[in-house]
Amino acid sequence: MTRLNGKTAVITGGSSGIGLATAKRFVEEGAAVVITGRRERELNEAAVLIGRNVTTVVGDVARLEDLDRLYAIVKEKHGHIDVLFANAGAGTIAPLAAATEAHFDQTFDVNVKGLFFTVQKALPLFRDGGSIILTSSVSNVLGVPGFSAYAASKAAVRNFARAWTLELKDRKIRVNSMSPGPIDTPALETTTGLTPEQAAQAAEQFASQIPMGRRGKPEEIADAVTFLASDESSFITGVDLAVDGGMAQV
Template sequence: MGRLSGKIAVVTGGNSGIGLATAELFAKEGAQVVVTGRRKAELDAAVARIGASAVGVQGDVSSLEDLDRLYAEVKERFGRIDILFANAGVARVAPFEAVDEAFFDELFGVNVKGLLFSVQKALPLFSDGGAIVLNSSVANTSGAPGFGVYGATKAAVRSFARTWTNELKDRNIRVNVVSPGPVETPIFGTLGFSASQLDEFDEHVKSRVPLGRFGRPEEIAEAVLFLASSASSYVAGVDLYVDGGMVAV
């Protein structure tokens, strides 16, 4: 018996990186997994990789119409949700003076609006006693130059978990946050850095992380599994940093 045997799990942004690693682990532990992604080819490849326990629904979490379509399909296929990993997000870097409205709207549209409505629209299907895990980032506290807007979106995610823990307690739905440090995922290719800047960023990160390396998506997935499973039955409202000691040390 797997740790999630018989559970129905939804993973947004499950077509690559942390989302894909988590969806794979959920399926391995016995869950039926519904994964979302904006790009059909990547989503189809992810579903094929996960196997028969996975269903893919193409969509953008910043589109409420797409979210309605996602949950309509979940309802038709499974009738309920036991676990939601609200993982979909975008990362961009810009110094304060270079931030424009489009930059701001993209990050807040996906990372804050998209996450909020991913959770809100799931609630009518949610089993009492279920688990919600929100993906934030060490950027929610780090104050790193260039990450101001991104960090603000991830601080909002942390704040949501505190409020929703209280608002959902009568249904015994636990809400927790996982905050990854630097992880080897495709998202670093979207930051807008040149090759030389990426090399500099790589060295800077390794110098800041006590364990001296980037994390792996599979390591974050194990933390998400803990927060989603009965192993964390007395854990609610926490922000679990999975960052090689970057924040705590």
């Protein structure tokens, strides 16, 4: 398992769920990984779980000064970036009639503004020929009641991959988005605003909408991201890779 041997990777939202599973997989594949997230304790726990070749940086992608500090640490420790997994995201339930300005701003500050500047500020450190993977969502093509702001933000992410593919082609930097379906992570219980009972009901409803009959595992998403990060996907750029059990495909 050396598909990322000698590469330096940065992962936002790397302290839990998809980000953590991907960080573990990247290290197993030979990469040195820098993970960032807002909660120091969770980052430290993630580092222990990963075990080696990992650096943690506390920060919020919606705060540009935090991104500057992240990349200053990456530059000091590694000098360059080969892979960026812009994964940090936010998504709380808010029906149109009840959504507030604060809800809208938080969603777009993290998912759109934060991701945009995560990539922009990484570019001076990027080696030519690198790989950028953006976390979108199957909601970028689906109508999901209560998640309209979130879905719109993830549609923006999908378009970033299209535009940046063309902007960065001369540097041979590949840009792809990856759209997970419902994944079995703590996020449904901890970030959506649902009660435990509501979260359990939502998980059952999501599973019923997926042809494979279950939610995905973080490790299954990590497999797909590792493929996009590696030279095995050397002729793939500008795509949106759905890893959704068929939810948005049939």
